[in-house]
Amino acid sequence: MIEVKNIKKTFGDKTIIDDVSVKMDSGKCNLIIGSSGSGKTVFMKCLVGLFVPDAGEILYHEHDFIQMNVQEKKEIRKQIGMLFQGSALFDSLTVEKNIMFPLNMFTNDSYRQKLKRVNEVLDRVNLEGANKKFPAELSGGMKKRVGIARAIVLNPQYLFCDEPNSGLDPLTSLVIDRLIKEITLEYKITTVVNTHDMNSVMEIGDHIIYMHQGLKEWEGTNKEIIFSKNDKLNEFIFASEFLKDAKDMRMLEMSGKIDNDRDMDDIMNNDAPFAIE
Amino acid sequence: MYWKEFMHQCAEIGLGSMGIVVIISFFMGAVSALQTAYQLTSPVIPKSTIAQIVRDTVILEFAPTLVCIVLAGVVGSKIASELGNMRVSEQIDALEIMGINTKTYLVLPKILAALLTIPALVIIAMGLGIWGGRVAGSLTGILPPNMYDLGLLENFVPYNVVFAMCKAYTFAFLISSIPAFYGYHVEGGSLEIGRSSTKAVVVSCVAILFADYILAALLLQ
Numbered sequence: 018m019i020e021v022k023n024i025k026k027t028f029g030d031k032t033i034i035d036d037v038s039v040k041m042d043s044g045k046c047n048l049i050i051g052s053s054g055s056g057k058t059v060f061m062k063c064l065v066g067l068f069v070p071d072a073g074e075i076l077y078h079e080h081d082f083i084q085m086n087v088q089e090k091k092e093i094r095k096q097i098g099m100l101f102q103g104s105a106l107f108d109s110l111t112v113e114k115n116i117m118f119p120l121n122m123f124t125n126d127s128y129r130q131k132l133k134r135v136n137e138v139l140d141r142v143n144l145e146g147a148n149k150k151f152p153a154e155l156s157g158g159m160k161k162r163v164g165i166a167r168a169i170v171l172n173p174q175y176l177f178c179d180e181p182n183s184g185l186d187p188l189t190s191l192v193i194d195r196l197i198k199e200i201t202l203e204y205k206i207t208t209v210v211n212t213h214d215m216n217s218v219m220e221i222g223d224h225i226i227y228m229h230q231g232l233k234e235w236e237g238t239n240k241e242i243i244f245s246k247n248d249k250l251n252e253f254i255f256a257s258e259f260l261k262d263a264k265d266m267r268m269l270e271m272s273g274k275i276d277n278d279r280d281m282d283d284i285m286n287n288d289a290p291f292a293i294e
Numbered sequence: 295m296y297w298k299e300f301m302h303q304c305a306e307i308g309l310g311s312m313g314i315v316v317i318i319s320f321f322m323g324a325v326s327a328l329q330t331a332y333q334l335t336s337p338v339i340p341k342s343t344i345a346q347i348v349r350d351t352v353i354l355e356f357a358p359t360l361v362c363i364v365l366a367g368v369v370g371s372k373i374a375s376e377l378g379n380m381r382v383s384e385q386i387d388a389l390e391i392m393g394i395n396t397k398t399y400l401v402l403p404k405i406l407a408a409l410l411t412i413p414a415l416v417i418i419a420m421g422l423g424i425w426g427g428r429v430a431g432s433l434t435g436i437l438p439p440n441m442y443d444l445g446l447l448e449n450f451v452p453y454n455v456v457f458a459m460c461k462a463y464t465f466a467f468l469i470s471s472i473p474a475f476y477g478y479h480v481e482g483g484s485l486e487i488g489r490s491s492t493k494a495v496v497v498s499c500v501a502i503l504f505a506d507y508i509l510a511a512l513l514l515q
Binding site for chain 1: 379383384385387388390391392393394
């Protein structure tokens with residue numbers, strides 16, 4: 018579990034994160050959503066220790082990460098896996114060496130044991146046999162999967178994913194989302210995903226935090242987000258007319274005002290916007 | 295793991311630059327011999343003086359300074375662009391999140407490898423430069439090899455080699471640390487990597503020339 022208490026981060030005189038508090042449970046996909054510049058990447062970088070917050074606490078199982086000494090932070094970092102937006106694979110190393118890297122750094126296992134573990138995680142992300150390929154030979158989706166494999170090779174307690182779907186087609190995005198969800202449940206880890214992809218939100222969002230201009234604007238589940246009354250959140254989610262119409266349609270459906278295909282056809286053929294009375 | 299990275303950098307910096315150092319050193323000595331012979335027209339000055347002049351210019355200036363300026367371009371741009379690319383593509387962040395001290399893992403092996411291999415390259419450059427002068431003198435018939443060898447042994451000051459090595463170690467540190475600084479702190483994209491790489495080479499070259507003057511003023515009084 019990760020608990021964030023009143024963190025604040027400023028760059029110069031610009032406040033990027035302003036008094037954000039949130040609790041992220043184990044075995045759940047915690048999604049941080051928000052438009053570009055809302056502070057979600059800075060928030061995630063604060064969580065993993067790449068930025069030091071100006072104020073507040075970040076508790077990993079009730080231990081404040083900010084107050085930890087170098088050795089304690091190192092121990093926590095061994096329990097953190099992270100998938101980067103661009104995958105951040107080491108270009109000069111093969112897939113096998115990339116995934117083996119954390120094992121070389123933090124374990125005294127024999128090469129055979131390490132190779133066994135590498136093959137296990139490669140199987141887990143459905144990339145068996147890709148050991149000897151270099152990152153340049155992989156597609157975007159494969160790179161993400163190698164990134165996930167590297168992130169989970171040390172059996173982490175916490176998994177952070179920064180924009181896991183950026184640059185991927187909708188189908189591959191879905192594969193990555195489901196993989197993240199499965200791994201979260203399988204390893205019972207605390208997963209934090211930074212995204213602005215609404216498909217991901219609906220697919221894996223057990224717990225969603227919406228950020229706007231550095232503030233936590235809304236918090237809830239993927240079931241609640243559609244019916245949220247928060248104007249800023251609705252503006253973000255239903256950015257297009259099509260999505261607004263889709264929402265209205267869903268509301269009508271839920272309220273029983275339209276309930277069959279015939280009504281739907283009428284609405285579609287009418288070619289007129291509809292609204293909830 | 296750090297030892298492995300250090301050995302890798304030794305191979306990259308040392309062996310990777312060997313080719314260019316060999317070519318530059320040989321021709322630098324050869325041209326130096328020919329130009330000295332061209333200027334020494336007086337019949338009272340013995341021909342073996344050409345060998346002395348080639349030896350001293352190669353040891354004192356050409357081998358440490360010229361070779362290091364070329365290495366600033368070859369090694370410096372490589373270090374800056376490698377680290378810059380790692381920074382921009384978040385590979386350095388990935389290492390930090392794994393709990394690895396990236397300065398110790400990425401920068402220190404490069405500096406140590408440069409401190410080990412660049413002075414070695416300078417020694418090789420000295421030998422090749424002097425040999426280049428001998429070959430050029432012999433091929434053009436300006437100076438027979440036996441006379442060249444005789445000249446090399448006359449008025450040899452061992453301190454010159456010590457001075458050259460002081461320069462080599464200083465320049466090795468500058469060549470590796472300045473580009474590492476620029477590469478490590480890149481912000482932005484591929485354009486900034488190119489800019490930082492160019493800036494690293496320019497600053498390294500200026501720093502080498504400045505340090506060359508300071509060392510000469512301090513150690514050759």
